[in-house]
Amino acid sequence: MKRDGATTRTAAAPTGPAIVVDGLTKRFGERTAFADVSFDVAYGEVFGFLGPNGAGKTTTVRTLGTLLAPTSGNATVAGLPLTEANGVEIRRRIAVMPESPGLYLRLSVAENLEFFAGLYELDDRRGRIERALRAVNLLDRAGDPCRALSKGLRQRVGLARALLSDPQILFLDEPTSGLDPLAARDVHGLIDGLRRQGVTIFLTTHRLAEAEALCDRVGIMNTTLRTIGRPDELREQLFAKTLQITTRTPLDDPDAVFAGLPGVEGWHARTADPGGPGGAGGAGGAGYVLTLSDAELAAPAAARAVVGAGADLLALSPSHHSLEDVYLQLIDEDVEARTR
Amino acid sequence: MNALQSPLSWTRIRALIRKEVNDYRRNRFIAVTMAVLPVVFMISPVITIFKLPADAPASRIDTVVGLSLLYLMLIPALVPAVVASYAVVGEREQGTLEPVLTTPVRPTEFLLGKALAALLPTLLISYLMYGVFLAAVGAFAHENVVHDIFQAPRILAQLLFTPLLAGWSIWVGIAISTRSSDVRVAQQLSSFASLPPLAVAALVGFDVIKPTLTVALGLGLALLVIDVLAWRVVSTLFHRERLLTGGVKA
Ligand SMILES: Nc1ncnc2c1ncn2[C@@H]1O[C@H](COP(=O)(O)OP(=O)(O)OP(=O)(O)O)[C@@H](O)[C@H]1O
Ligand SMILES: [Mg+2]
Numbered sequence: 001m002k003r004d005g006a007t008t009r010t011a012a013a014p015t016g017p018a019i020v021v022d023g024l025t026k027r028f029g030e031r032t033a034f035a036d037v038s039f040d041v042a043y044g045e046v047f048g049f050l051g052p053n054g055a056g057k058t059t060t061v062r063t064l065g066t067l068l069a070p071t072s073g074n075a076t077v078a079g080l081p082l083t084e085a086n087g088v089e090i091r092r093r094i095a096v097m098p099e100s101p102g103l104y105l106r107l108s109v110a111e112n113l114e115f116f117a118g119l120y121e122l123d124d125r126r127g128r129i130e131r132a133l134r135a136v137n138l139l140d141r142a143g144d145p146c147r148a149l150s151k152g153l154r155q156r157v158g159l160a161r162a163l164l165s166d167p168q169i170l171f172l173d174e175p176t177s178g179l180d181p182l183a184a185r186d187v188h189g190l191i192d193g194l195r196r197q198g199v200t201i202f203l204t205t206h207r208l209a210e211a212e213a214l215c216d217r218v219g220i221m222n223t224t225l226r227t228i229g230r231p232d233e234l235r236e237q238l239f240a241k242t243l244q245i246t247t248r249t250p251l252d253d254p255d256a257v258f259a260g261l262p263g264v265e266g267w268h269a270r271t272a273d274p275g276g277p278g279g280a281g282g283a284g285g286a287g288y289v290l291t292l293s294d295a296e297l298a299a300p301a302a303a304r305a306v307v308g309a310g311a312d313l314l315a316l317s318p319s320h321h322s323l324e325d326v327y328l329q330l331i332d333e334d335v336e337a338r339t340r
Numbered sequence: 341m342n343a344l345q346s347p348l349s350w351t352r353i354r355a356l357i358r359k360e361v362n363d364y365r366r367n368r369f370i371a372v373t374m375a376v377l378p379v380v381f382m383i384s385p386v387i388t389i390f391k392l393p394a395d396a397p398a399s400r401i402d403t404v405v406g407l408s409l410l411y412l413m414l415i416p417a418l419v420p421a422v423v424a425s426y427a428v429v430g431e432r433e434q435g436t437l438e439p440v441l442t443t444p445v446r447p448t449e450f451l452l453g454k455a456l457a458a459l460l461p462t463l464l465i466s467y468l469m470y471g472v473f474l475a476a477v478g479a480f481a482h483e484n485v486v487h488d489i490f491q492a493p494r495i496l497a498q499l500l501f502t503p504l505l506a507g508w509s510i511w512v513g514i515a516i517s518t519r520s521s522d523v524r525v526a527q528q529l530s531s532f533a534s535l536p537p538l539a540v541a542a543l544v545g546f547d548v549i550k551p552t553l554t555v556a557l558g559l560g561l562a563l564l565v566i567d568v569l570a571w572r573v574v575s576t577l578f579h580r581e582r583l584l585t586g587g588v589k590a
Contacts, residue, residue, distance in 0.1 A: 065442050068581055087580075088444045096442040102435035104359065106366040111359070118355020119443040161439065 024073035048215030101158030263297030356453025424513030
């Protein structure tokens with residue numbers, strides 16, 4: 001049987017979004033795994049799905065992977081509405097690498113892949129298995145029983161299995177959990193390679209640096225979708241831009257120096273925080289934080305003002321917030337909301 | 341059910357069978373069960389029959405032969421029960437169910453693959469043991485015993501009941517497996533549940549019902565109906581979500 005749409009490796013990607021999720025909710029009895037989640041993922045995009053333990057990430061992947069039926073809401077996966085009747089065809093177009101790779105430990109690496117190649121009814125199985133194993137650098141272990149593989153190697157077999165059918169969309173549920181930094185870097189390289197081939201990737205992870213480096217966009221999840229956007233957008237949305245200023249001695253009248261500067265909205269003295277970025281700590285240093293409306297204007301003006309006031313300017317640095325700051329800020333808000 | 345309307349993929353079913361057989365060849369418990377159990381259930385009736393004296397009364401011969409054949413039928417009842425009860429729990433324990441269910445495989449195909457993977461070796465082993473039994477008895481037992489064993493209805497009943505008993509054990513084993521979270525418990529329950537249909541075989545074996553061709557065929561038909569009903573029930577149990585989460589405590 002010839003299947004269309006299974007050729008994402010070529011430049012001609014299918015049109016329309018790869019995944020559309022609209023008000024999707026999944027409950028297990030009383031417990032809500034995720035509620036009213038809506039987002040789109042475009043073809044060719046690497047979409048990061050972040051959230052604390054129990055946030056509903058795996059359940060979302062399982063629902064989109066047609067393993068669980070949603071309680072309410074709609075979704076489209078690989079161009080097909082997420083319904084029971086479309087299950088087989090959706091599963092043909094996607095591949096899921098679950099949280100634990102789930103290999104038959106008594107079977108060899110190649111036997112595991114052969115079985116799945118059969119389930120996908122693939123042609124040229126030998127060639128595909130060889131390519132998949134080469135992609136994860138495991139060709140020389142093809143004959144080893146999976147029981148004899150380390151966790152990282154098993155993870156890679158799981159990845160090879162997910163690649164077998166050339167899926168349009170690849171769901172990866174924490175592909176680097178439990179891997180050492182080197183093995184994780186290998187997986188990152190692989191994901192990056194797939195992205196360049198135009199494979200759409202839905203990546204669940206706890207590693208924020210990983211999401212920041214690999215993902216075009218991320219969604220932060222905590223039962224509900226808390227925010228979604230490009231990592232740099234999220235940083236800007238959530239954190240006011242600031243300018244950190246450090247002088248050798250405290251300014252006599254900081255308000256006179258900073259108030260009314262172009263692009264500056266307000267200021268406050270920075271409390272001693274030796275570990276903080278550009279820490280003012282140390283003998284005699286003084287720190288100020290300016291909140292900005294326009295960094296381009298503010299930085300030179302502030303520098304001139306400080307110097308003009310006769311102070312020794314030690315450092316002047318724009319704020320840098322990582323995706324981790326965004327994440328922690330959002331999840332902290334949730335924790336506070338819950339304890340209130 | 342739309343899964344039943346669309347044609348089943350034999351490619352997928354074949355892949356499942358091959359995987360299953362490869363897997364339990366290397367599963368010590370299952371391999372030993374499949375190798376040792378049948379031999380025990382074949383040798384012990386052979387010994388009993390050899391010990392029959394030449395001048396044993398016909399009624400005694402009938403009883404011993406009936407018991408022996410019943411013993412042989414324990415093979416198609418018990419062997420697939422042990423194998424099939426491993427079918428779903430075993431996968432769930434290894435965490436392999438989730439990746440399998442994310443492929444295009446349909447629950448019906450999954451179910452059939454599992455069932456056939458248990459049925460085919462069972463038939464092979466059961467008929468082989470029955471063949472060895474017949475050969476041994478035919479060569480060395482007393483004339484009158486041989487005559488009793490080689491009656492057409494007895495042979496037909498044995499040949500017919502073997503797949504039907506196996507069928508029941510497989511469906512029950514898979515049903516228990518679907519709902520269970522512990523391999524050992526599932527295997528014990530299934531072994532137990534595989535025995536009731538043997539009562540039918542026992543009726544023939546012990547001459548409660550005279551073993552005629554009609555009786556053998558009639559009882560075979562009854563077992564077939566039970567098997568089909570069991571398959572229907574198991575099919576409805578076989579729901580993706582239930583498979584994935586069923587039995588496992590959240
Ligand atoms: N089969 C199930 N039955 C009942 N509750 C479930 C089931 N699966 C998940 N849950 C619940 O749904 C919620 C979301 O779980 P999920 O596994 O999706 O979280 P997650 O974001 O993947 O967490 P983690 O980062 O730990 O993997 C949790 O409260 C979990 O206990
Ligand atoms: Mg998870």
